[in-house]
Amino acid sequence: MKEPVFAGRPAPAQPDLQELIGLVARGDHEAFSRVYDAVCGPVLGLVRAVLRDPAQSEEVTQEVLMEVWRTAARYQPSRGSAMTWILTLAHRRAVDRVRSAQAASDREQRAALLDRTPEYDEVTEQVEASLEREQVRRCLGGLTELQRQSVTLAYYRGLAYSEVAELLAVPLGTVKTRLRDGLIRLRDCLGVTV
Amino acid sequence: MTTADLHTLTGAYVLHALGPEERVEFEHHLMECPSCDQEVRELAATAGKLSLVVAMVPPPELKQQVMRRISTERQEPPGPGRARLERRSGGRALSRFVLAACVAAAMGLGGVSLWQHQEANDARQAAQRAERQSAELAAVLSAPDAKLAAGGLPGGAKGTVVVSTSLNKAAFFTSGMPEPAAGKVYQLWFNDNGTMRSAGLMNPATPNNAVLMKGPVDAASGMGVTVEPAGGSSEPTSAPLAVMNFPT
Numbered sequence A: 001m002k003e004p005v006f007a008g009r010p011a012p013a014q015p016d017l018q019e020l021i022g023l024v025a026r027g028d029h030e031a032f033s034r035v036y037d038a039v040c041g042p043v044l045g046l047v048r049a050v051l052r053d054p055a056q057s058e059e060v061t062q063e064v065l066m067e068v069w070r071t072a073a074r075y076q077p078s079r080g081s082a083m084t085w086i087l088t089l090a091h092r093r094a095v096d097r098v099r100s101a102q103a104a105s106d107r108e109q110r111a112a113l114l115d116r117t118p119e120y121d122e123v124t125e126q127v128e129a130s131l132e133r134e135q136v137r138r139c140l141g142g143l144t145e146l147q148r149q150s151v152t153l154a155y156y157r158g159l160a161y162s163e164v165a166e167l168l169a170v171p172l173g174t175v176k177t178r179l180r181d182g183l184i185r186l187r188d189c190l191g192v193t194v
Numbered sequence B: 001m002t003t004a005d006l007h008t009l010t011g012a013y014v015l016h017a018l019g020p021e022e023r024v025e026f027e028h029h030l031m032e033c034p035s036c037d038q039e040v041r042e043l044a045a046t047a048g049k050l051s052l053v054v055a056m057v058p059p060p061e062l063k064q065q066v067m068r069r070i071s072t073e074r075q076e077p078p079g080p081g082r083a084r085l086e087r088r089s090g091g092r093a094l095s096r097f098v099l100a101a102c103v104a105a106a107m108g109l110g111g112v113s114l115w116q117h118q119e120a121n122d123a124r125q126a127a128q129r130a131e132r133q134s135a136e137l138a139a140v141l142s143a144p145d146a147k148l149a150a151g152g153l154p155g156g157a158k159g160t161v162v163v164s165t166s167l168n169k170a171a172f173f174t175s176g177m178p179e180p181a182a183g184k185v186y187q188l189w190f191n192d193n194g195t196m197r198s199a200g201l202m203n204p205a206t207p208n209n210a211v212l213m214k215g216p217v218d219a220a221s222g223m224g225v226t227v228e229p230a231g232g233s234s235e236p237t238s239a240p241l242a243v244m245n246f247p248t
């Protein structure tokens, strides 16, 4: 059933995830199905941004969701929202995967990756998320070039800060601080509180 | 690492961008530094918002598979998570492809489709060509002395040039380039002390592009982009859209 929408205020984008995770922890399949619906779009998009390969991205997305199922009882609301918890898991796994893929110096695999660069026009415009999404874009636009490059290379491409430094030809310490002050500026622009 | 240094790692930590040793060191620090702990929570929530920009509609069968799997998967009891030792590998060389993709991604947020071969995904030959070109591109990008300079192009487009002196090669990336008028192409030039030397054509059909500049850098101090008749010219026939100095 749809939540009523109040004029002048965005409707809640998701069911109360935290509550749902509590139910999932007790083995509730229906609650898990709703968690899936709420998180799978951003999780898959994030994993795919990092990995690029559609098949691998779906595989890792499945792993993330299975981890949510398995470890729901360990989620600690005091540490952050359920969405943040799940997206952190997703980023972590995507980064691990992309780094191990790089380690395997398999030409074939690389060629395959190259051949399957995702079509970004597959990215959706989910109506309820679009306002927030626009805000994120706007706030990213408010970063300095180096902040934005550092943050996006680390987040969307899964690069270690040493790799970011090498790529942008700036000192390691500079990247560390740009990652921090870039995220701090984003936090303030988005009004994130925990 | 000093405590003052550790305080600056919150951003790299939440972005999973630290090497394994630093990560462990920082996690120890987190246990005794409430201000970093608070900052990490806030920045993790902030980083999560970045995923909204790239959210996708998952294929329906993915949900079916996941729902099927949970019915046979055991759940772990509450309690402290296993101290999972992450298999993280610091200092590995970047995959060439990833490296090349990164530069392009760095120029425009997220949705960058960068390789010319995308339009030719019907042909194995095209894939091989792309691979060969990307290997050359990647060699430039991953050269230890590769340097990068970025600049604006007309219409809000961006160009980035990467030069490796040791390889005597340069690569040029664009994002947001409009398609040139019918019958026209973009041509790249090395700037040899005021004389323009052709460095090949750029695929006009893709706004985000990565090309290896044709020919050696030699003494060139910079590069330029012009619009030329299809097939290119032996010398520029129009004022350059952009002239960039090579990074030094």
Ligand SMILES: [Zn+2]
Pocket: B006, B007, B029, B033, B035, B036, B037
């Ligand atoms: Zn601290």
